[in-house]
Amino acid sequence: MRVAVLGATGLVGRTMLRVLEEKVAPQIPVDLYPLASKRSAGRKVTFFGREYEVRDVEDGIPRVDFALFSAGSSVSRMYAPLFVDRGAIVIDNSSAFRLDPKVPLVVPHVNPEDLYGHSGIIANPNCSTIQMVIFLKPLLDAFGVEEVHVVTFQSVSGAGYSGVLALEAEEEGGVFDDTPFPRRIHRNVIPQIGEVHEGYSQEEWKMLNETRKILHRDIPVNATAVRVPVKVGHSEAVHVLLGSTPPIEDVHAVLDEFPAIVNLRDDYATPVDVEGRDDVFVGRLRFHPENPRLLSAWVVADNLRRGAATNAVEILLRLVG
Ligand SMILES: NC(=O)c1ccc[n+]([C@@H]2O[C@H](COP(=O)([O-])OP(=O)(O)OC[C@H]3O[C@@H](n4cnc5c(N)ncnc54)[C@H](OP(=O)(O)O)[C@@H]3O)[C@@H](O)[C@H]2O)c1
8 A cells, every 4th residue: 555644844744754664664665755854855754664765745746545734724725635635545643634624634533424425635623623623422322412611721741742842932032933833832821722803713713613513512611722832632621511411420331432532430531641642541531510411521632643643543443444
């Protein structure tokens, strides 16, 4: 199987190589095409015991079966149609096509049926949305979900390499000129991820619109997205108004059965516990003492794996059957 990774030198692209190496290459031989911009053309990446040279995507579009994109929206808009024209299925991590009605937006554990009928491009949702919909899906199916209120605590790696470099420079007392953050992030928290429109940041709009598309329900999702000085791992305080009043044991039972969830009950995970893991860790699960429909939880996942690379590779695996 020929697989291109566009953005192979980035945080998500490098994680994609690791996840492909773990989950695909042992079963299906992978002929890899690592691509990036001219900045890193000629660099070497190792994959499944072999060294490959990174090529500048501008130098030509290879003919591949799958192309995993993680190089930002403008690159996706420009190159996804060209890869599709050359016969590839593109699995895109950027926000370029996520809300396009012709493009499926898929979390394989949640809405695999949406994969069928794609026309060459499949979108991977935003990292904070993926971990939240995995938590919401079993609740929706078993009890109904009427409203979701969420506050996120998102790591700097969610903003790519430049986010990590900005934190590291500030930790050493310096500044990073190309910081993606609107304020200092070291010893700080920033309640803004992306531009603000009508009071909500881009990340908060993504959590609303993408959750609705994936779950096929117009559920109100009221998000406050916050950047925190953590390297890897997004945490979320999620409050869900259920459609019914199940006993907490029934909630535990549906979460326990759902793939990709580790239900920690009263305990909890922190970002350092989940780095390098693929599961969504649900903890501090409780009903409000005065509202038996109001369920709260602390939901944590590795944004580079579960929130990006692992989801993309799981889409690929569903498509190859
Ligand atoms: N980080 C996350 O947690 C996360 C989660 C979900 C989705 N995403 C999405 O995934 C994408 C990549 O994120 P990231 O965190 O991996 O960013 P990153 O670390 O900054 O990496 C960006 C990658 O894109 C490549 N690139 C940039 N401009 C390019 C161009 N004009 N042509 C070809 N390649 C180009 C870079 O190659 P060079 O080495 O040549 O510069 C690099 O490989 C973004 O769309 C982001 O929104 C990220």
